[in-house]
Structure formats: C-alpha cells, structure tokens
Amino acid sequence: MRRDIFQAIADPTRRAIITLIALQAMTPNAIAEHFDSTRQAVSKHLKILTECELVRQEHQGREIYYSLEIDKMKEIDKWLEQFRRIWENKFKQLDRLLSTIKNERK
Amino acid sequence: MRRDIFQAIADPTRRAIITLIALQAMTPNAIAEHFDSTRQAVSKHLKILTECELVRQEHQGREIYYSLEIDKMKEIDKWLEQFRRIWENKFKQLDRLLSTIKNERK
DNA sequence: GATTTGCGAAACCGAAAAGTTGCACATATA
C-alpha cells in the first residue's frame, strides 16, 4: 500500500470528503449522506485518509467525528512550491517585457 | 478513463517526470534513463500527462521533446486555495491570541 | 436484558492502472 497524500487526493470522492470536513467535523454517516455510495465505502475512504494522516478522529460515545488535519495539506503546497517559483518567474519576465515596451514608447 | 490532473500526479514516477521536465524539455529516451522502468512505461506516463494537458510535445525530426505546461499546475494551486484560507486564518487567530497575551502582560 | 444504532473489518467482485513484450512506422545514417 502506497498511502501517500497525492494518492489520497487522486479520488474525487475523497477530495469532496476533505472539503466537506474541512470546516467542521462529521461522522461517517453524516458524510455518507452527501454521496451516492454506501457508508462502508465512505468508511474505506476515511481509513485511507486516516492512514496518511490527512484526517483526525474524535470518539464521542459510539459516534466518531472526523475532521481535517489541515497542516497535512501544506505538504501539497510544499511540493507545488518549486513550480510556483517557475510560473512567478515567467510572470516577472512578462512584466519586464511589458515595461520595456512601455518605456520604448515614451 | 478519468484523466484529471489529480490522478495524474498521484503516481510518484509521473511526479518525478514532471519535476524533471519542468525546467527543460526532454525526449522520452532521456527521461527513461532517469528511471528503472522501460522507455515504453515512461511513454505511457507521458501519454497520460499529455491527455490531461500537463505536458506539451515538440517534434524535432524524429525526436519528440516533452515539456511541462506550467499553467496547468495552477489548477492544483487553485484547489488548494480553499484550504490555504483555513490555515492562514488559523495562523491569524494564533497571532491575535499571542498579541493579546502580550498586551495583558504590559 | 433485548433491540436499535453507529461503526470498522473482511470477503468478494469488476474495472482500471501500471508494467512488460512485441510490433509498426518514420526519420536519420551508412
């Protein structure tokens, strides 16, 4: 089992779950109501999300509330950093070009 | 076939390819040299990356140079935006808390 | 104490993914 964050967010249902519990913790049943699939399927997704520490459990009686481990999402942001540098650089170059043209017209 | 960007970056080899060609275009053979798998396997990955428009081809004689479509990476950044808002907000709240404590001590 | 409710785990299934091998085709090079 690979179980890394990139594999976790590859599935659209899991991305929807992440968005759903980002602002408030929810139980598996409550989450499952938002989807067509069964509670068990959702439970499986939650297991995967838990395994890669994207999600946190909080037991409350027989209910289990799942919430997003928001800090873990920063890992994606961190990976994206290298590319952000590239596209920001591209933007700067375009910016320079535009101001050069602008100055030439003066 | 799902073929969206999140599924594309789920595979570690594909992420490595993306990083590899981010700064300079490369041929399939040149890319394959960086991995244990065969050229055909790399070619398959490149096909997937091309299908979701993450990668651009440039034919040059019998060689094909692949380069990263950097703008497409912004889609991930865009999806991350909603979560960035959350973690930045958390940071601000912590910041407020700290300055409150600081002021109380004055 | 019996029943309902909320949950995870295991067994199973079909579809998709990721890899390999073999081939076809176009472009260089002898």
Add this chain to the structure above:
DNA sequence: TATATGTGCAACTTTTCGGTTTCGCAAATC
C-alpha cells in the same frame, strides 16, 4: 537502398482500486 535509431501503440499480465455485502462489536435506547 539497407540499417540503425527514436518513437507510439496494441496485447497481455499482475496488481491495485473502489465498490458492495455480510458480519461482529460497542454504545445507546427501550
């Protein structure tokens, strides 16, 4: 023209994935 090289594509195999069904267990409720 014959051969070598760079490439994509199809067929096939093994593994993984996402789903359902079935079950067992613990907590709430009657």
